[in-house]
Every structure is written in C-alpha cells, then in structure tokens.
Amino acid sequence: MGIPLASESRLASLEKRTPTIATLCSHSSLQIFHGARAVGFPTLGISVGPPPKFYDAFPLARPDRFLSVPRAKDLPSAAEKLRAEGAIVIPHGSFVEYVGAQTFADLDVPVFGNRAVLAWESDREKEREWLESAGVLMPRRYENPSEVDGPVIVKYYGAKGGKGFFLAKNREALEGFTPSGPHVIQEYVLGTRYYMHFFYSPLSDRGYRVGHGSLELLGMDRRDEANIDELYKLGAEEELLKAGIRPTFVVTGNVPVILRESLLPSAFDVAARIVERSIELFGGMVGPFCVEGIMTERLEFKVFEVSTRIVAGTNLFISGSPYSDLLEPGLSTGKRIAQEIERGRSEHRLAEILS
Numbered sequence: 001m002g003i004p005l006a007s008e009s010r011l012a013s014l015e016k017r018t019p020t021i022a023t024l025c026s027h028s029s030l031q032i033f034h035g036a037r038a039v040g041f042p043t044l045g046i047s048v049g050p051p052p053k054f055y056d057a058f059p060l061a062r063p064d065r066f067l068s069v070p071r072a073k074d075l076p077s078a079a080e081k082l083r084a085e086g087a088i089v090i091p092h093g094s095f096v097e098y099v100g101a102q103t104f105a106d107l108d109v110p111v112f113g114n115r116a117v118l119a120w121e122s123d124r125e126k127e128r129e130w131l132e133s134a135g136v137l138m139p140r141r142y143e144n145p146s147e148v149d150g151p152v153i154v155k156y157y158g159a160k161g162g163k164g165f166f167l168a169k170n171r172e173a174l175e176g177f178t179p180s181g182p183h184v185i186q187e188y189v190l191g192t193r194y195y196m197h198f199f200y201s202p203l204s205d206r207g208y209r210v211g212h213g214s215l216e217l218l219g220m221d222r223r224d225e226a227n228i229d230e231l232y233k234l235g236a237e238e239e240l241l242k243a244g245i246r247p248t249f250v251v252t253g254n255v256p257v258i259l260r261e262s263l264l265p266s267a268f269d270v271a272a273r274i275v276e277r278s279i280e281l282f283g284g285m286v287g288p289f290c291v292e293g294i295m296t297e298r299l300e301f302k303v304f305e306v307s308t309r310i311v312a313g314t315n316l317f318i319s320g321s322p323y324s325d326l327l328e329p330g331l332s333t334g335k336r337i338a339q340e341i342e343r344g345r346s347e348h349r350l351a352e353i354l355s
C-alpha cells in the first residue's frame with residue numbers, strides 16, 4: 001500500500017472486466033504487447049499519427065487495436081476512450097519523455113507502477129538524495145572544480161543521451177572548460193558498465209524478500225553509445241578536441257551481458273536498498289527498474305542512474321534471459337508486468353500496483 005491510488009470504483013471495474021494493456025507505440029512496446037498477449041490480455045497501441053507499419057512485421061507482438069493521437073502530449077484527450085476500454089497504461093522509458101512529466105503525472109487513466117517515483121527520478125539532486133540515503137555508492141560529486149583530483153564527467157541537466165557531456169582527465173583539463181549551462185561535475189568512474197534489469201513485486205511472498213514483496217533479476221545489458229564507444233580508435237582526447245570532435249553518449253543499441261556470479265549478492269544488495277528506501281520515501285517503486293552503474297577494478301559498484309520503469313535493454317530478452325529463465329523459462333519483463341497485473345486482479349490487490 002502507500003501508492004496514490006486510482007479510484008476504488010475504477011479498480012473494482014478492472015477486476016470485473018478483462019483490462020486492456022496499453023502503451024505508447026515505441027521503445028519496448030513490442031515486448032509489452034507480446035507479454036500481455038501471452039498472459040491473455042487484449043492490447044492497445046497508442047500511436048502518434050497513423051499506426052506504425054513496422055508492427056506488421058511482428059505479428060506476435062502487434063497490438064490488437066490502435067488509438068491514434070496527433071501528438072504524444074495530446075494523450076489526455078484520449079483518456080476517456082482509454083478508460084472506456086478498461087485500459088491499464090504501461091509507462092516505458094520513452095513514455096514520460098514524449099508525453100511530458102506533468103501530463104503523465106496528471107493522466108486520468110490507471111497506470112502500472114507508482115507515479116510518485118517520477119519526482120524522485122527526474123531530478124538528479126533528489127535521485128542522489130534517495131540513493132545516498134539508501135547507502136548506495138555513487139560517483140563522487142564535486143561542488144567546486146578546485147576539489148577535482150581525478151578524471152571527471154561534466155553532465156548538463158536534462159541532457160538527452162548524454163549530449164554535450166564533457167570529459168576531463170584531470171583538474172588542469174577541466175580548468176580550460178567553460179560550461180554552457182546548469183551542470184554537475186562528477187567523478188568519471190573507470191570500470192565496466194552494467195545496466196541491471198530488476199523487478200520489484202509488492203504482491204509476491206516468495207523468492208528474494210524485500211519490503212513486503214520480492215525482488216527479481218530479469219536481465220542485464222550494456223548500452224552501445226555513439227560516439228564514445230568507438231572514439232578511442234581515433235586516439236587521444238586533446239587531439240580529438242583540436243579536431244572539433246566531442247564525446248557523446250547517444251544510445252544506439254544494447255548488448256547482453258552477465259555479471260560474475262560472485263558479484264550477484266552485491267547487485268541484489270544495492271537493488272534491495274533502493275527499493276527499501278523508495279518505500280520509506282514515497283510508498284515504493286513497483287515493477288521494473290534498472291540499476292545503472294560501473295563496476296570498478298576493486299569490485300565496487302557505483303550507481304550513476306536508476307531508471308524506474310521498463311528500459312529498452314530488456315528487449316534483448318523477449319524470450320528470456322540467463323537470469324529470468326531461472327524464474328520461469330522464456331520470461332520477459334513485458335510478460336512479468338502482465339503477470340503482476342493478473343495477480344493483482346485475482347487477489348483484489350490492484351491498488352498496490354496501479355496508480
């Protein structure tokens with residue numbers, strides 16, 4: 001409990017009729033529709049403009065029906081139709097970005113997960129407050145450039161895909177840099193990146209117990225990021241800057257990874273702390289979230305970001321991952337979301353997982 005609830009009468013009606021699983025046609029929608037269908041839910045694709053043709057190429061993941069809106073921001077105008085369909089909206093990584101945080105927060109349609117997480121995730125200061133107070137190790141933040149004693153990454157607020165992030169090898173390299181807007185100076189962590197796909201179920205009473213529910217690990221990926229991933233082939237940074245080439249971190253794809261098995265206990269510990277603190281701060285995250293960080297050579301995991309909904313890296317595992325297969329063969333995050341909704345309905349506990 002503790003989530004700002006969708007109205008009781010609305011939840012009751014979702015128990016009486018079979019709800020429709022709806023999401024915006026983008027990001028991980030194929031996986032969400034595929035998973036919903038596997039559990040037996042009808043599906044609805046919300047498209048911006050006419051339905052995208054690419055769904056025709058994937059018949060097992062094509063939504064049963066489409067609802068078109070002129071722009072993503074016009075979603076509220078479709079709220080009545082969505083309610084009439086008995087829709088439960090599944091937010092994904094692009095959803096909030098396209099629809100807008102305020103529009104999403106105010107959307108008068110039941111949404112899977114706790115919308116209160118938005119305020120804590122979208123603001124880097126609040127996110128740090130959440131994670132640090134949970135006892136999670138994060139890259140050091142420098143208040144003043146004079147404190148810098150190693151490589152740093154300068155991040156601009158709201159920069160999409162790490163656009164314009166500045167890397168400096170040391171304090172001297174930072175001194176020659178004039179930031180162009182609000183930013184943070186962060187320790188540049190040397191190590192290996194992991195994007196861990198967890199799922200917190202407040203309904204489950206078995207498995208790895210956290211809070212009143214349980215924590216599951218469904219997969220893991222690493223993001224391909226242009227142009228940083230290939231930049232090393234061109235040589236030293238000074239030379240690149242002279243040539244007018246600046247590093248960017250625009251995600252272009254994902255590759256599957258696994259973690260050394262001996263590191264799994266600390267991965268679970270970090271994720272469990274994040275969940276437990278979320279329960280104290282805002283009633284708890286529900287469903288999929290991704291812990292994004294860097295494992296150093298000292299085997300310390302430093303978290304630079306938490307994404308609190310389904311991330312695109314889970315698309316690697318539509319037919320299961322080396323982790324989710326140990327929960328249920330072939331289990332995807334999309335299917336796991338649908339299972340949670342089905343369980344919430346059958347146990348009259350939708351109030352704990354929808355907002």
Ligand code: AMP
Nearest residue numbers: 139153161162186187188189249304305
């Ligand atoms: P973010 O916008 O925080 O998700 O960061 C975008 C990308 O920048 C990440 O996917 C990483 O590749 C890289 N990155 C972010 N923070 C750090 C850090 N503290 N040290 C090294 N790389 C980082």
